[in-house]
Amino acid sequence: MSSTLATQPAPVVASQATLWGHQALQPGPVTARWQALDRDSSVLHQPHWLAGADAAFDELYESTDWRSMRRPMYDRIVDVPRLIATERRGAVRKGTALDTIVAGVEALLGVTADHIGLNLYRTGADSVTWHRDRIGRQRDWSVIALVSLGGPRTLSVRPWSGSQRRAASRHYALASGDLLVMAGACQRDWEHAVLKTAAAAPRISLALRSRQFPQGPLFQHVGVPPLMV
Ligand SMILES: O=C(O)CCC(=O)C(=O)O
Incomplete structure (x- = not known):
C-alpha cells in the first residue's frame, strides 16, 4: 500500500460485506441486455456479475500501488479527488484477483484490455467529474468495461453536447460485483x-479499455444496435 493511502481512513468493507461478496472469486453469466443510448452508443449493466467481489476489493486495496495525482483546473493545480493506479496487461500476475477479473471481462468482450485503470474512491467526497475517455473520443466505437468492488456508487451518463443534456442523463446504481460496459x-x-x-463506503472500480473491435459473446446479444454486430 502506498504511503498516501496509509494516511486514509481504513476501509469499512466489513459493514457492508455480503455472503455473496465473500464467495470464491468467479465471474458469472451476463443476463442483462444492452440499453441503447442512441443509434450509435449502448450501455450494458449486469448486476452481481462477480461473485467474491468483496474479497477482491480487500486484495486490490492492499496490493495496488495507489497514487494521488494533481491536475490543472482553471488557474490552479488541484488534487484529483480519488486514488489511481494503472497496470499493463502483461504485468498482471497470474492467479491474482485482478487477473481473474480482467480475464473474465476479456472473455466476454473477446478482446485483450489495452489499458487497465483502477480508481479508489475513499469516501463520498472522492469522485470523477464528467469526462469522455481519451481512448474513444475520436472513434466511432470503443469499448470500456467497468467492474465495481466495495461500496455502492452511481455512474451517470449524459450527452456530451446539446441543450437537453440534463433530461437525457442516465444513472446506473453500481454495487459490488457489478459490471457496466459502454460500447x-x-x-x-x-x-x-x-x-x-454525502457519504459512501470505499469503492474500487476497474476500468478496462480496448480499441480492438469486440467480437465476444457480449456482442452477440439480441438488442445490440446494428453498428455493433
Ligand atoms: O469509477 C467508475 O466506475 C468510473 C471510472 C471512470 O470513469 C474512468 O476511470 O474513466
Missing part, C-alpha cells in the same frame, strides 16, 4: 461521471 460511440458522443455524494 460504440459512448466516448465520442456521451460523457460519464461518478459524482460526489
Whole structure:
C-alpha cells in the first residue's frame, strides 16, 4: 500500500460485506441486455456479475500501488479527488484477483484490455467529474468495461453536447460485483461521471479499455444496435 493511502481512513468493507461478496472469486453469466443510448452508443449493466467481489476489493486495496495525482483546473493545480493506479496487461500476475477479473471481462468482450485503470474512491467526497475517455473520443466505437468492488456508487451518463443534456442523463446504481460496459460511440458522443455524494463506503472500480473491435459473446446479444454486430 502506498504511503498516501496509509494516511486514509481504513476501509469499512466489513459493514457492508455480503455472503455473496465473500464467495470464491468467479465471474458469472451476463443476463442483462444492452440499453441503447442512441443509434450509435449502448450501455450494458449486469448486476452481481462477480461473485467474491468483496474479497477482491480487500486484495486490490492492499496490493495496488495507489497514487494521488494533481491536475490543472482553471488557474490552479488541484488534487484529483480519488486514488489511481494503472497496470499493463502483461504485468498482471497470474492467479491474482485482478487477473481473474480482467480475464473474465476479456472473455466476454473477446478482446485483450489495452489499458487497465483502477480508481479508489475513499469516501463520498472522492469522485470523477464528467469526462469522455481519451481512448474513444475520436472513434466511432470503443469499448470500456467497468467492474465495481466495495461500496455502492452511481455512474451517470449524459450527452456530451446539446441543450437537453440534463433530461437525457442516465444513472446506473453500481454495487459490488457489478459490471457496466459502454460500447460504440459512448466516448465520442456521451460523457460519464461518478459524482460526489454525502457519504459512501470505499469503492474500487476497474476500468478496462480496448480499441480492438469486440467480437465476444457480449456482442452477440439480441438488442445490440446494428453498428455493433
Ligand atoms: O469509477 C467508475 O466506475 C468510473 C471510472 C471512470 O470513469 C474512468 O476511470 O474513466
